[in-house]
Each structure stands twice: as C-alpha cells, then as structure tokens.
Amino acid sequence: xxxxxxxxxxxxxxxxxxxxxxxxxxxxxxxxxxxxxxxxxxxxxxxxxxxxxxxxxxxxxxxxxxxxxxxxxxxxxxxxxxxxxxxxxxxxxxxxxxxxxxxxxxxxxxxxxxxxxxxxxxxxxxxxxxxxxxxxxxxxxxxxxxxxxxxxxxxxxxxxxxxxxxxxxxxxxxxxxxxxxxxxxxxxxxxxxxxxxxxxxxxxxxxxxxxxxxxxxxxxxxxxxxxxxxxxxxxxxxxxxxxxxxxxxxxxxxxxxxxxxxxxxxxxxxxxxxxxxxxxxxxxxxxxxxxxxxxxxxxxxxxxxxxxxxxxxxxxxxxxxxxxxxxxxxxxxxxxxxxxxxxxxxxxxxxxxxxxxxxxxxxxxxxxxxxxxxxxxxxxxxxxxxxxxxxxxxxxxxxxxx
Amino acid sequence: xxxxxxxxxxxxxxxxxxxxxxxxxxxxxxxxxxxxxxxxxxxxxxxxxxxxxxxxxxxxxxxxxxxxxxxxxxxxxxxxxxxxxxxxxxxxxxxxxxxxxxxxxxxxxxxxxxxxxxxxxxxxxxxxxxxxxxxxxxxxxxxxxxxxxxxxxxxxxxxxxxxxxxxxxxxxxxxxxxxxxxxxxxxxxxxxxxxxxxxxxxxxxxxxxxxxxxxxxxxxxxxxxxxxxxxxxxxxxxxxxxxxxxxxxxxxxxxxxxxxxxxxxxxxxxxxxxxxxxxxxxxxxxxxxxxxxxxxxxxxxxxxxxxxxxxxxxxxxxxxxxxxxxxxxxxxxxxxxxxxxxxxxxxxxxxxxxxxxxxxxxxxxxxxxxxxxxxxxxxxxxxxxxxxxxxxxxxxxxxxxx
Numbered sequence: 001x002x003x004x005x006x007x008x009x010x011x012x013x014x015x016x017x018x019x020x021x022x023x024x025x026x027x028x029x030x031x032x033x034x035x036x037x038x039x040x041x042x043x044x045x046x047x048x049x050x051x052x053x054x055x056x057x058x059x060x061x062x063x064x065x066x067x068x069x070x071x072x073x074x075x076x077x078x079x080x081x082x083x084x085x086x087x088x089x090x091x092x093x094x095x096x097x098x099x100x101x102x103x104x105x106x107x108x109x110x111x112x113x114x115x116x117x118x119x120x121x122x123x124x125x126x127x128x129x130x131x132x133x134x135x136x137x138x139x140x141x142x143x144x145x146x147x148x149x150x151x152x153x154x155x156x157x158x159x160x161x162x163x164x165x166x167x168x169x170x171x172x173x174x175x176x177x178x179x180x181x182x183x184x185x186x187x188x189x190x191x192x193x194x195x196x197x198x199x200x201x202x203x204x205x206x207x208x209x210x211x212x213x214x215x216x217x218x219x220x221x222x223x224x225x226x227x228x229x230x231x232x233x234x235x236x237x238x239x240x241x242x243x244x245x246x247x248x249x250x251x252x253x254x255x256x257x258x259x260x261x262x263x264x265x266x267x268x269x270x271x272x273x274x275x276x277x278x279x280x281x282x283x284x285x286x287x288x289x290x291x292x293x294x295x296x297x298x299x300x301x302x303x304x305x306x307x308x309x310x311x312x313x314x315x316x317x318x319x320x321x322x323x324x325x326x327x328x329x330x331x332x333x334x335x336x337x338x339x340x341x342x343x344x345x346x347x348x349x350x351x352x353x354x355x356x357x358x359x360x361x362x363x364x365x366x367x368x369x370x371x372x373x374x375x376x377x378x379x380x381x382x383x384x385x386x387x388x389x390x391x392x393x394x395x396x397x398x399x400x401x402x
Numbered sequence: 403x404x405x406x407x408x409x410x411x412x413x414x415x416x417x418x419x420x421x422x423x424x425x426x427x428x429x430x431x432x433x434x435x436x437x438x439x440x441x442x443x444x445x446x447x448x449x450x451x452x453x454x455x456x457x458x459x460x461x462x463x464x465x466x467x468x469x470x471x472x473x474x475x476x477x478x479x480x481x482x483x484x485x486x487x488x489x490x491x492x493x494x495x496x497x498x499x500x501x502x503x504x505x506x507x508x509x510x511x512x513x514x515x516x517x518x519x520x521x522x523x524x525x526x527x528x529x530x531x532x533x534x535x536x537x538x539x540x541x542x543x544x545x546x547x548x549x550x551x552x553x554x555x556x557x558x559x560x561x562x563x564x565x566x567x568x569x570x571x572x573x574x575x576x577x578x579x580x581x582x583x584x585x586x587x588x589x590x591x592x593x594x595x596x597x598x599x600x601x602x603x604x605x606x607x608x609x610x611x612x613x614x615x616x617x618x619x620x621x622x623x624x625x626x627x628x629x630x631x632x633x634x635x636x637x638x639x640x641x642x643x644x645x646x647x648x649x650x651x652x653x654x655x656x657x658x659x660x661x662x663x664x665x666x667x668x669x670x671x672x673x674x675x676x677x678x679x680x681x682x683x684x685x686x687x688x689x690x691x692x693x694x695x696x697x698x699x700x701x702x703x704x705x706x707x708x709x710x711x712x713x714x715x716x717x718x719x720x721x722x723x724x725x726x727x728x729x730x731x732x733x734x735x736x737x738x739x740x741x742x743x744x745x746x747x748x749x750x751x752x753x754x755x756x757x758x759x760x761x762x763x764x765x766x767x768x769x770x771x772x773x774x775x776x777x778x779x780x781x782x783x784x785x786x787x788x789x790x791x792x793x794x795x796x797x798x799x800x801x802x803x804x
Contacts, residue, residue: 015530025529033522036545037514040553057550064546112439120435127427128417143438144466148459151442235680238638278637278680 025069027185032067035180039063039173058166062173067181071254072189072247074181077137078174079250084141085170089163091118092149096159111150119143133246189247190257196244197266198323200237200273203230204280205316211284212309216302228284234270234277241270256326269323308342315339427471429587434469437582441465441575460568464575469583473656474591474649476583479539480576481652486543487572491565493520494551498561513552521545535648591649592659598646599668600725602639602675605632606682607718613686614711618704630686636672636679643672658728671725678718710744717741 019026043056066077099110122139125131131139149159207230214228245263253259315335322332421428445458468483470476501512524541527533533541551561609632616630647665655661717737724734 011532015526018530019526022529026526029522029525029529032525032545033518036521036549037518040517040549041514043553056553060549060553061546064542064549112443115442116435116439119438120431123431123434124417124421124428127424127431128420130413140466143434144463147438147442147462147466151445151458151462236638236640239641275683278683281677281680 024185024187028069028187031180031184034184035063035067035177036060038180039176042172042176056169058169059173059176062170063177066174066177070187070189070192070244070247071181072244072249072251074177075250076134076247078178080135080138081141082167082170082174084138085145085167088142088145089149089166092146093159093163096149115147115150118146133242186254188251188254188257189244190251190261190263191255193241193244193248193263193266194257194323196237196241197270197273198320200234200270201316201320201323204234204273204276205313205320207231208280208316209309209313211280212305216306231277231280231284234273235281237270238274241267304342304345307345308339311335311339311342426587426589430471430589433582433586436586437465437469437579438462440582441578444574444578458571460571461575461578464572465579468576468579472589472591472594472646472649473583474646474651474653476579477652478536478649480580482537482540483543484569484572484576486540487547487569490544490547491551491568494548495561495565498551517549517552520548524548535644588656590653590656590659591646592653592663592665593657595643595646595650595665595668596659596725598639598643599672599675600722602636602672603718603722603725606636606675606678607715607722609633610682610711610718611715613682614708618708633679633682633686636675637683639672640676643669706744706747709747710741713737713741713744 039059043059062081066074066081068074068077095110095114099107099114102110122143126136126139152159152162207228210228245267248261248263251257251259315332318332318335441461445461464483468476468479470479497512497516501509501516504512524545528538528541554561554564609630612630647669650663650665653659653661717734720734720737
C-alpha cells in the first residue's frame with residue numbers, strides 16, 4: 001500500500017514540476033476551462049431546445065474538440081470543421097433529394113451506396129500526404145456529417161432547418177474558441193517554431209563547444225551533462241517542426257511576423273541543424289570511445305581543434321542571434337571567414353603531424369593515433385555542414401524581408 | 403486552365419500509385435466504408451428515436467472516430483472512449499445530484515465551477531507524458547461528456563435513462579468497429595512494428611555495404627541511389643515506433659505474438675538502429691565530401707574496409723533474420739567474432755600505414771591521408787554500435803521467449 005501511495009505522490013510531484021516549468025501549459029488549461037464555461041453559460045442562460053440531444057451539444061463539442069494548444073492548430077481545425085460540415089451537408093442533402101425522388105425501392109440502395117463510396121474515398125484521401133498534412137480533420141468531419149445526414153430519415157425541408165441550426169451552433173462554438181485562444185495569452189505556432197529553431201541552434205552550439213573543450217582540457221570542470229546533451233533535442237524534432245510550420249501558415253500577422261512569413265525556410269534550417277546534430281552525435285561517440293589518445297598528441301592538436309570548434313560554435317551562436325532579431329548580421333561573413341581559416345590551420349596541423357617529427361618521437365603512440373584523428377576529422381564535415389547552414393540561414397533572412 | 407487540369411491529373415496519378423503500392427491502405431478504406439454501412443443499415447432498419455439528434459448518431463460517430471488503421475489503435479480508442487464516457491457520466495450525475503440539492507442559488511455556481519475545474523484538470527493531464535501516450539483521447543472524451551451532462555438541464559432520473567442509451571449505442575458502435583477491423587484483413591500494430599524494425603535493419607545493412615563498396619570500387623556499378631539512401635528511413639522513425647509499440651500492447655495474441663510480447667524491446671532495438679543510422683549518415687557525408695584520397699592509399703586500405711563493412715552488414719542481416727524468425731541464430735556469435743577480427747585487421751592496417759613505407763612512398767599523399775582515415779575510423783564507432791545492437795537484440799530474443 002505504501003508503495004502505491006508513494007507512486008501516486010511521485011506522479012503528482014512530476015505533474016507539479018511540469019506545471020511550474022511550463023506556465024504556458026497551465027494557462028492553456030485554464031483557457032480551455034474558461035471557453036467551456038463560457039459556452040455552457042451561453043446555453044445555460046437560454047433554454048435548451050431539446051436538451052442534450054439538441055443543438056447546444058454541437059457548440060460544446062466544437063469547443064472541446066477544436067481547442068488546441070497553439071492558435072494555428074485551433075484555426076486549422078476550425079476551418080476544417082466548418083468546411084467539412086458544409087460540404088458534407090450540401091452533398092448529403094443532394095443525395096437525399098435524389099434518393100427520395102427515385103422510388104422506394106432504390107432509396108435505401110442509393111443512400112447506403114453513397115455512404116459506402118464516399119466514406120471509402122474520404123478515408124483514402126486521408127492517406128495522401130499533402131491532404132493529410134492540412135485536411136486530415138476535415139476529411140473525418142466530412143465522413144461523419146455525411147453519414148449522419150444519410151442515416152437520418154428526415155425529409156429535405158427539415159434537413160435545411162437542421163443544417164441551419166447546426167452551422168450556427170458550430171459558428172458560436174468556433175468563435176468562442178477563437179476569441180478565448182487569441183485574446184488571453186495566445187500561443188502562436190509561428191513564435192513557437194521560431195523559438196524552437198533558435199533554442200536548438202544555441203543548444204547545438206553549446207554542446208559542440210562543450211564536448212570538444214571537455215575532451216581537450218585535462219582538469220574536467222564538471223560541465224553540466226545537460227549542456228553537453230543539448231544536441232539531442234535537435235535529433236528528433238522533425239515532426240514537431242513540420243507540424244508547427246504547417247499550423248503557422250494559418251495564423252494572422254502577430255509579433256514580428258507577417259501573414260505569409262516564409263515558414264518553410266524554418267523547416268529547411270531545422271533539417272540542416274539536424275544534420276549538424278548527427279555529426280555531433282558521431283563526434284560525441286568517438287570522444288567517449290574506450291581508446292584514449294596519448295597526451296603528447298592531444299596537446300599538439302588541442303589548440304587547433306578548440307579554435308575550430310569555438311569558431312564554429314560562435315558562428316552558430318551568431319546565426320541564432322540573426323534568427324532571433326531577424327536582422328542581417330554584419331559580422332557573420334567575417335566569422336565564417338575565420339572559421340574557414342581555422343579549418344585550414346587544422347588541416348595544416350594534421351599534415352605536419354603525418355609528415356614528422358611527433359610521430360617519430362612517440363613511436364608507440366602511432367597505435368593510438370587513430371582515435372584522435374577521429375575527433376579531428378569528424379569536426380571537418382561538421383564544419384562543412386555548418387557552412388551550408390549559414391547559406392541557408394542567410395537565404396532565410398533575405399526571404400524574411402529584412 | 404490546362405495547368406490546373408494537369409495538376410489535378412498529377413494528383414490523381416499520385417493517389418493511384420499510392421493505392422497500387424500499398425493495397426493494405428485501400429483495404430482499410432473499404433473496411434471503413436463497410437463498417438459505416440453496417441452501422442447505418444442497423445439504424446436504417448429500426449426506426450430512429452429522434453432523428454439525427456437522437457442516439458443513433460452516437461453509434462455512427464463512434465465508428466467514424468474510433469476506426470483506425472491498426473487494430474491496436476482502434477482498441478485503444480475504444481477502451482478510452484468507453485472509460486472516459488463512463489467515468490465522466492458517473493461524475494456528472496453525481497455533481498448534478500449535489501447541485502440540485504443545494505438550492506437554486508448555488509446550483510449554477512456548482513455546475514459551472516465543476517465544469518471549469520474538471521476541464522482544466524483534465525486538459526492538464528493531457529500534457530503529462532505518461533498519460534498522453536495512453537489516455538489522451540480518453541481525457542478529451544471525459545471533458546466532452548462531463549460538459550454535456552452539466553449543460554443539459556435534465557433531472558437525474560432522465561439522465562440515467564440517457565446514460566443507458568448512450569452507453570448502449572457506444573457499445574454497438576465499438577463492437578461493429580472491432581468486428582470489422584479484426585475479421586477482415588486485420589492490420590496489427592505489433593506486426594507492423596515487427597516488420598518496420600526488420601526492414602529498417604535490412605535497409606541499414608544494405609546501405610552500409612553499398613556505400614562503402616561504392617567508394618572503394620573504381621568502376622561504379624550504378625548502385626541504385628535508393629538502396630544507398632535506405633538508412634534515412636531509420637533516422638526519423640522514432641515517433642512511429644513508439645506509437646506502434648504503445649498500440650501493440652493493447653492487442654490480443656496474433657500470429658507468432660502472444661499478449662504481453664515485450665514490445666518495449668523493439669523500441670530499444672529501434673533506438674540502437676537509429677544511432678547506427680546516425681553513424682552511417684556521418685560516414686556518407688565524409689565519403690561524399692570534396693577531398694578525394696589518392697588511389698594508392700585507397701587500394702592499400704580498401705580490402706580491410708570492405709571486409710569490415712561486409713562483415714558488419716552481414717551481422718545486421720543475420721540479426722534481421724533473427725528478428726524475422728524469432729529464433730536464436732547459431733551463427734550470430736561466430737559472425738560477431740569475425741567482425742571483431744575484421745576490426746582488428748583494419749586497426750593493424752592503419753598502424754602499419756602510419757608507421758611506414760606507404761607514407762614515405764606517396765609523400766604528397768599525406769595531405770589527403772585525412773579523408774580516407776575518416777571513412778575508416780568512422781566505421782569503427784559504427785561497429786561498436788552494431789555490436790551493442792547485437793547484445794540488445796540477443797536480449798530481445800531471450801525475452802521474446804525462444
């Protein structure tokens with residue numbers, strides 16, 4: 001029993017920490033509660049037509065289903081819901097009319113057949129990537145509304161009335177939802193994406209610098225592991241970035257972003273960042289491998305390695321600043337030049353190393369020459385990737401318009 | 403206009419190709435149509451209580467919302483929907499009873515307050531990772547049902563009747579849904595996960611072998627790019643693997659898998675595969691970099707490199723076969739041993755290289771010694787990772803029970 005109690009206690013402790021760390025999420029929860037209270041108050045004030053079975057429930061349902069964490073996601077769902085309902089309703093009424101005019105024998109066949117065909121087609125459309133990304137929810141609502149209309153045994157006149165009620169309740173639900181989500185501490189998908197990319201870039205820069213420094217300095221300064229592992233959050237952020245970019249397109253102008261901000265460029269920058277992170281992952285792996293390099297070799301190269309890693313992490317930092325301020329940096333070209341010269345110096349150092357005298361001096365070290373070369377040469381593709389990143393980021397900034 | 407027509411034509415062509423390539427998805431669509439026809443037929447036969455507003459729509463809605471591609475996902479949603487509705491219904495009736503006994507002045511306050519508080523709490527719970535993974539949908543349904551019950555102005559006796567109707571329609575919906583999904587060509591999340599891991603492993607092995615061979619053989623045999631790029635699908639499969647593993651836990655015994663099959667081990671194997679894929683990505687990057695190694699050096703090392711890569715890709719292939727047949731392989735230990743010896747040979751070759759005579763012979767090649775070493779030494783961490791993978795896979799097979 002005690003184990004169970006402590007488990008529950010631990011659960012609440014974790015939940016509490018989550019709330020304290022991310023107050024935005026708590027605010028979102030309060031907003032959901034608020035929107036629901038508003039919509040239920042709205043219907044509590046006016047007498048309900050037919051109780052739960054009536055139309056009020058569509059408004060409540062809309063709020064519950066449509067309210068998402070970011071404004072973009074909510075907007076996307078609202079538009080999808082409205083369009084899906086409208087299209088399916090119109091089509092359903094049409095099919096109903098045809099069925100009712102084709103005699104009693106054919107009526108059920110037409111109705112059943114149309115439900116089967118349209119449900120199959122709409123479900124298939126949900127597998128097509130371009131539709132899935134934007135209209136997945138709309139297709140589901142389409143199927144739902146169409147089946148409901150077909151199953152109902154109503155006459156066409158009654159259906160029009162019903163459609164009118166249903167559309168107006170959905171309008172009430174969506175507007176309450178959008179007002180709450182946009183007026184009280186809105187969370188914009190665009191801003192989230194912007195910050196995500198910026199933070200990932202900073203974390204990558206930190207962990208690149210941190211892990212190379214850690215390797216070459218003899219007195220470990222207990223650099224927090226968290227900082228070194230920062231690059232890991234860039235490894236698996238693809239899905240998040242893409243969905244945020246997708247939602248951001250629906251959002252109106254906010255903060256420094258106009259409607260039609262080139263969000264797709266952020267996805268590209270994210271992809272380059274990820275390929276950097278893969279390199280850092282490989283670098284980290286070889287640094288932590290068992291084989292250790294002799295100190296003499298290490299000392300010979302440490303200066304160049306650390307110079308290169310600090311230059312490239314500085315470039316990344318600067319790029320993060322460029323993204324943050326959305327202003328072209330004057331320093332960036334100079335810094336890239338510095339980074340390139342650091343690459344050349346390192347290559348020169350490697351050359352001299354393979355030519356002479358160190359190798360002769362530490363004859364037995366030749367065995368362990370290998371692990372240290374790993375760390376060096378793996379930095380090189382990383383640098384090429386990051387210079388690639390610079391180009392892309394520069395293009396982003398051009399596209400961003402300032 | 404012509405552009406628009408050709409665009410639409412292209413869209414349908416892509417959709418057609420999708421359907422031809424993945425007949426399973428087409429079957430899924432037909433199944434959805436079938437389930438909907440069944441449920442609407444069911445209600446078409448019996449007179450509807452109150453038309454669309456009545457309870458029939460809950461059955462239709464359940465089918466539309468709950469029907470997912472894999473059996474596990476459908477089951478998970480069914481359980482979530484039933485539990486969420488039941489809990490929220492019970493709680494809602496309780497709050498309603500309390501409210502109706504506390505006087506007219508307090509009734510709306512209690513009702514509104516409870517909606518606000520519970521909606522906030524339930525939304526917050528959806529942010530907690532352990533709940534999000536399993537009960538996200540249940541929490542949403544909880545909020546929905548609770549608000550509906552609270553908003554309704556019904557007396558408690560009427561509510562019981564309503565709850566009974568609603569639960570029975572949901573039961574009808576879920577059972578039609580589950581019967582259709584499990585009887586006609588079921589798609590098991592477990593099998594999907596199993597095949598995903600197996601295929602990824604084979605693709606990794608192929609592209610490791612392919613890209614090293616491609617680099618060292620002078621006459622390019624036009625190895626299909628597709629094969630070389632195979633490792634890329636392992637890079638971003640984390641989310642898919644985790645959700646499949648999550649759904650697979652809900653599934654009953656099927657094929658060679660019992661209920662309680664250690665699906666979590668698949669996620670671990672997937673993670674090791676991903677770290678292998680990161681290494682291959684880095685390897686690929688350095689192979690495709692501009693700096694070229696001189697042929698003399700290349701020839702000296704190509705034998706060892708290709709031997710090592712073919713050994714490690716053979717180990718991966720064998721592991722994929724182990725996973726496919728779920729039988730312990732007798733060859734695997736031997737193959738790992740071979741791979742280790744290949745690593746040592748390569749290390750030896752590197753040693754001799756750094757000691758002498760090749761370096762003296764091709765003095766100017768020292769400059770370009772670096773890129774070739776990259777390819778070699780990056781294979782080494784890859785090998786360590788894949789030997790790690792072997793351990794994990796071996797453990798999986800032990801846990802899998804045969």
